[in-house]
Amino acid sequence: MTEAEFLAALRALPLHPGALGLRDDAARLGRLVLTSDTLVEGVHYLASDPPGDVAWKLVATNLSDLAAKGAVPVGVMLNYPLRAASPPAPTAPADWDTAFLAGLAEALTAFAAPILGGDTVSLPPHAPRVITLTALGDAAHAPTRSGAQAGDALWVTGTIGDAGAGLAIAQGQPGAAELLAAYRRPQPQLAAGQALAPQVHAMMDVSDGLLIDAQRMAAASGLAVAIDLAQVPLSDAYRTHAGDTRAARLAAATAGDDYQLLFALPPHRTPAAPATRIGVFAPGEGLTLHDAGTPLPLPAALGYQHGG
Amino acid sequence: MTEAEFLAALRALPLHPGALGLRDDAARLGRLVLTSDTLVEGVHYLASDPPGDVAWKLVATNLSDLAAKGAVPVGVMLNYPLRAASPPAPTAPADWDTAFLAGLAEALTAFAAPILGGDTVSLPPHAPRVITLTALGDAAHAPTRSGAQAGDALWVTGTIGDAGAGLAIAQGQPGAAELLAAYRRPQPQLAAGQALAPQVHAMMDVSDGLLIDAQRMAAASGLAVAIDLAQVPLSDAYRTHAGDTRAARLAAATAGDDYQLLFALPPHRTPAAPATRIGVFAPGEGLTLHDAGTPLPLPAALGYQHGG
Numbered sequence: 001m002t003e004a005e006f007l008a009a010l011r012a013l014p015l016h017p018g019a020l021g022l023r024d025d026a027a028r029l030g031r032l033v034l035t036s037d038t039l040v041e042g043v044h045y046l047a048s049d050p051p052g053d054v055a056w057k058l059v060a061t062n063l064s065d066l067a068a069k070g071a072v073p074v075g076v077m078l079n080y081p082l083r084a085a086s087p088p089a090p091t092a093p094a095d096w097d098t099a100f101l102a103g104l105a106e107a108l109t110a111f112a113a114p115i116l117g118g119d120t121v122s123l124p125p126h127a128p129r130v131i132t133l134t135a136l137g138d139a140a141h142a143p144t145r146s147g148a149q150a151g152d153a154l155w156v157t158g159t160i161g162d163a164g165a166g167l168a169i170a171q172g173q174p175g176a177a178e179l180l181a182a183y184r185r186p187q188p189q190l191a192a193g194q195a196l197a198p199q200v201h202a203m204m205d206v207s208d209g210l211l212i213d214a215q216r217m218a219a220a221s222g223l224a225v226a227i228d229l230a231q232v233p234l235s236d237a238y239r240t241h242a243g244d245t246r247a248a249r250l251a252a253a254t255a256g257d258d259y260q261l262l263f264a265l266p267p268h269r270t271p272a273a274p275a276t277r278i279g280v281f282a283p284g285e286g287l288t289l290h291d292a293g294t295p296l297p298l299p300a301a302l303g304y305q306h307g308g
Numbered sequence: 309m310t311e312a313e314f315l316a317a318l319r320a321l322p323l324h325p326g327a328l329g330l331r332d333d334a335a336r337l338g339r340l341v342l343t344s345d346t347l348v349e350g351v352h353y354l355a356s357d358p359p360g361d362v363a364w365k366l367v368a369t370n371l372s373d374l375a376a377k378g379a380v381p382v383g384v385m386l387n388y389p390l391r392a393a394s395p396p397a398p399t400a401p402a403d404w405d406t407a408f409l410a411g412l413a414e415a416l417t418a419f420a421a422p423i424l425g426g427d428t429v430s431l432p433p434h435a436p437r438v439i440t441l442t443a444l445g446d447a448a449h450a451p452t453r454s455g456a457q458a459g460d461a462l463w464v465t466g467t468i469g470d471a472g473a474g475l476a477i478a479q480g481q482p483g484a485a486e487l488l489a490a491y492r493r494p495q496p497q498l499a500a501g502q503a504l505a506p507q508v509h510a511m512m513d514v515s516d517g518l519l520i521d522a523q524r525m526a527a528a529s530g531l532a533v534a535i536d537l538a539q540v541p542l543s544d545a546y547r548t549h550a551g552d553t554r555a556a557r558l559a560a561a562t563a564g565d566d567y568q569l570l571f572a573l574p575p576h577r578t579p580a581a582p583a584t585r586i587g588v589f590a591p592g593e594g595l596t597l598h599d600a601g602t603p604l605p606l607p608a609a610l611g612y613q614h615g616g
Contacts, residue, residue: 001390001402003428009406013413016383016422027425029382029444032340036442038387038427040435074337075324079346079387079440082309094309098317105321114324117335119346119440120311127348130438132387132427134344136337 023220024144025065025204032074033137035065041128049170051096052103053184054131059107062135063188064205064259068145070197071137073190075116076108079132081123111190139197147202148221148264154279155271157192157261159235160210164255165242178237186259192273193261199272203263209303210253213262214279215287221264224284229253230292233276246291256304331528332452333373333512340382341445343373349436357478359404360411361492362439367415370443371496372513372567376453378505379445381498383424384416387440389431419498449505456510456529456572462587463579465500465569467543468518472563473550486545494567500581501569507580511571517611518561521570522587523595529572532592537561538600541584554599564612 001009011022018028026035037058041047045054063073082097108114113135123129148154166183169175189205196203202221206213210232218225229249242248264281265271289296309317319330326336334343345366349355353362371381390405416422421443431437456462474491477483497513504511510529514521518540526533537557550556572589573579597604 001405003390003430005402006388006390006405006409006428009409010386010423013409014416014420014422016424018383019422019424022423022425027383027385029340029424032337034385034425034444036385036387036425036427038389038429038440040389040429040431042432043430075326075335077335077342077344077442078318079344080314081346081348081438082311082314094313097309097314101314101317101321108322112322114322114327115318115330116324116327116337117330117342117344119344120314121346121348121438122311122351123348123438124350124436127438128432128435130389130429130431130435132346132440134385134442136342 020144026069028142031138031140033066033069033071033139033142034134035062036132036134037062038130038132040130051099055100055103056107056185058131058133059104059111059113060186060188060259061207062133063111063113063190064207066135066137067188067190067193068203068205068261069137069139069142070193071139071142072194073111073113074136074138075114077116077134078118080118080120081129081131082120083123083127083129084125111188141197143197143200143203145202145204145217146220148217148223148281149201150223150281150283151267152201152264152281153267153277154214154225154227154281155263155265155275155277156206156210156233157189157273157275159233159238160258160260161238161252161255162235163257164252165238167257175241176237179241183257186257188259189261195272196261196263199269200263200265203261206258206260206262208256211287212303215302217262217264218281218287219285221281223281224286225279225281226288226290227279228290228292229296231276231278250299254299254301254303328452334377336450339446339448341374341377341379341447341450342442343370344440344442345370346438346440348438359407363408363411364415364493366439366441367412367419367421368494368496368567369515370441371419371421371498372515374443374445375496375498375501376511376513376569377445377447377450378501379447379450380502381419381421382444382446383422385424385442386426388426388428389437389439390428391431391435391437392433419496447505451505451508451511453510453512453525454528456525456531456589458531458589458591459575460509460572460589461575461585462522462533462535462589463571463573463583463585464514464518464541465497465581465583467541467546468566468568469546469560469563470543471565472560473546475565483549484545487549491565494565496567497569503580504569504571507577508571508573511569514566514568514570516564519595520611523610525570525572526589526595529589531589532594533587533589534596534598535587536598536600537604539584539586558607562607562609562611
């Protein structure tokens with residue numbers, strides 16, 4: 001069964017209205033915002049990745065979904081598998097657990113997200129770890145990704161592409177520590193999300209790539225969106241690493257893991273948090289791309305596509 | 309790292325007050341009650357178990373924790389792994405997923421617990437499934453397991469031991485379908501829990517065994533508890549299956565998976581839901597057992613002990 005087939009089957013089950021049809025990154029329960037992410041070893045992270053970074057990323061990606069709702073973190077539930085050591089050569093999984101807990105402590109402290117509960121289970125020696133974190137937040141106004149209106153401008157916080165360059169560095173390419181940190185220790189934009197939530201028409205985080213996520217916001221809102229590649233904000237570190245060519249800009253706009261906030265704002269409105277205007281919504285459908293006015297063909301892949 | 313070591317490490321991290329020190333089966337957030345359970349294939353269920361029963365049990369065990377808080381189910385979050393087929397002989401995991409979804413639909417409908425959200429991930433072909441369900445409930449009065457007072461009577465709903473006998477039947481022993489159903493399709497005592505919550509001093513569900521769970525309630529309350537084995541309620545089906553000897557009663561009182569409610573009630577008070585008085589709390593500590601007044605030694609195992 002593919003993920004799309006499974007989701008379609010889930011949608012046929014009794015759904016809470018707060019599930020928003022399972023078409024958003026978070027559920028609503030009154031003022032409460034709920035989101036949950038599961039990481040699978042070998043799928044979402046490598047067994048050789050630093051365990052503290054795995055913990056940090058698990059917390060950060062969940063809190064990024066809260067940030068997109070303008071929510072203040074309330075707490076997290078952790079479902080954690082304790083893997084048995086594999087005889088005859090024990091792989092010291094306790095060291096992994098200890099390092100994971102250290103990264104978890106850093107992230108929960110950094111983002112003021114205390115532990116509420118969860119479950120701890122035993123895992124056979126050779127099974128890949130499957131780790132779940134569920135985050136709860138409090139939000140007065142929680143924007144969806146589907147509220148953009150024709151004429152709205154498309155904005156993004158921070159810079160784009162740093163984490164994608166960091167992934168290449170993690171895989172052995174030379175490059176700046178700053179870019180590697182953007183990949184390994186992403187920063188959920190909680191303060192920006194809280195400031196922006198009351199004024200935006202739609203908001204989501206950039207997790208799979210700027211272009212694919214912008215296309216998703218436009219589709220959810222029943223609109224077309226045009227993005228000016230020349231406006232996509234790049235960091236100095238990214239420019240030094242990849243250059244400022246059209247190819248480098250396309251690579252940044254289609255790389256994932258940025259965890260910046262993408263939002264739709266009425267024209268002539270100034271965002272309440274630092275951000276860059278990169279496009280505009282219009283009646284119609286689909287994503288179009290241009291470079292300071294020169295139309296560009298869409299790249300073959302707009303970002304990371306979840307497999308079946 | 310053992311589960312006890314991991315929990316101790318978690319308790320050293322920032323904890324939400326509603327986590328109750330990670331010493332209860334559920335967390336509190338205002339009126340909201342949160343609980344989460346993870347099932348591992350080969351640990352909590354067998355790959356050969358009917359997938360619909362696995363889904364039912366996952367829902368039922370979570371809702372049983374809500375029942376012990378007197379909570380009304382609000383919704384559930386599901387974190388589900390879609391396993392890839394294993395070449396060259398595909399094991400048709402889609403059939404497993406489909407059957408799981410059917411059991412999930414039955415349970416969610418039976419207990420009026422709609423889906424709020426969750427996450428769906430890909431799993432490598434040979435990895436054991438790790439499935440997490442998080443349940444949310446609403447409760448005005450949520451008893452803990454630590455509030456029993458000296459002189460309180462210990463009561464239990466329903467009958468004890470049926471699921472233990474059902475497990476033996478699932479493993480090949482002949483026996484009644486009713487007992488197998490008690491094991492495969494446990495019924496969380498939601499209505500009883502809602503009726504009892506305002507009047508009890510302490511309440512928890514019987515998941516690991518009557519004796520071990522009663523001992524835990526006494527320990528959490530800083531008390532001793534004495535249980536009369538002769539009063540432990542057995543079903544007719546259980547008596548037919550196992551007899552009504554002392555050994556059969558001890559087997560029932562130390563088997564797990566009953567998901568009945570165990571509670572402490574002031575003496576001379578009548579419970580608001582059908583239940584049986586099986587013991588009494590007193591100052592001191594520890595569990596003692598007698599058979600209509602004749603002291604009994606404690607069995608070597610009081611119930612299911614979670615491994616490291």
